[in-house]
Amino acid sequence: MTRTIEETVPTDAGDARITWHPARKARLVLAVSHGAGGGIEARDLQALAGVLPAHGVTVALVEQPWRVAGKKVAPAPRTLDTGWRGLWPALTQPGLPVIAGGRSAGARVACRTATELGASAVLALSFPLHPPGRPEKSRADELLGAGVPTLVVQGGNDPFGKPEEFPEGSYELVEVPYGDHGFAVPKRAPVGQDEALTVITDAVVKWTGSLA
Numbered sequence: 001m002t003r004t005i006e007e008t009v010p011t012d013a014g015d016a017r018i019t020w021h022p023a024r025k026a027r028l029v030l031a032v033s034h035g036a037g038g039g040i041e042a043r044d045l046q047a048l049a050g051v052l053p054a055h056g057v058t059v060a061l062v063e064q065p066w067r068v069a070g071k072k073v074a075p076a077p078r079t080l081d082t083g084w085r086g087l088w089p090a091l092t093q094p095g096l097p098v099i100a101g102g103r104s105a106g107a108r109v110a111c112r113t114a115t116e117l118g119a120s121a122v123l124a125l126s127f128p129l130h131p132p133g134r135p136e137k138s139r140a141d142e143l144l145g146a147g148v149p150t151l152v153v154q155g156g157n158d159p160f161g162k163p164e165e166f167p168e169g170s171y172e173l174v175e176v177p178y179g180d181h182g183f184a185v186p187k188r189a190p191v192g193q194d195e196a197l198t199v200i201t202d203a204v205v206k207w208t209g210s211l212a
């Protein structure tokens with residue numbers, strides 16, 4: 001079991017927190033943040049932190065300032081971006097290429113700031129293409145504007161955007177069969193929860209290997 005290291009980072013939006021899951025011989029850092037409705041305990045983030053260090057990828061689980069402060073509601077996108085920008089220097093401290101990532105709202109932050117911050121790539125988990133039931137409110141421009149190699153991992157039944165709803169683009173997209181926005185799968189689905197998480201980790205391991 002890899003020893004984790006917690007680090008508090010002051011930003012203009014308040015103190016953020018990074019939980020490092022270091023690889024023994026790291027070649028990349030994957031920094032992933034949570035969504036607007038949860039924290040780094042999300043099943044996909046924990047699965048990545050458990051698997052990727054063995055493949056040469058140090059995982060940094062990022063808690064945005066609002067979460068560290070104990071607030072239950074995420075602030076406006078501009079404030080989320082401010083927090084992410086403020087902690088970015090800490091993410092680059094190991095001197096390795098950094099993949100900017102996140103789930104849901106965290107994926108939007110990663111896409112919006114990737115080029116500006118010099119991220120080597122973006123991992124978008126459960127990218128919220130639109131609010132549930134509102135496909136006309138598309139956020140595709142954020143995804144398409146990332147400007148770096150991008151992997152989208154999307155649940156097949158995500159109400160914020162099913163895989164077939166995504167526009168054509170230069171990014172890669174991997175579907176987690178039957179998964180919802182949190183990658184939970186129904187008990188009656190032919191794919192179990194562990195299998196669904198393995199789809200995610202296998203895809204990210206393969207993708208990060210192609211970036212090296």
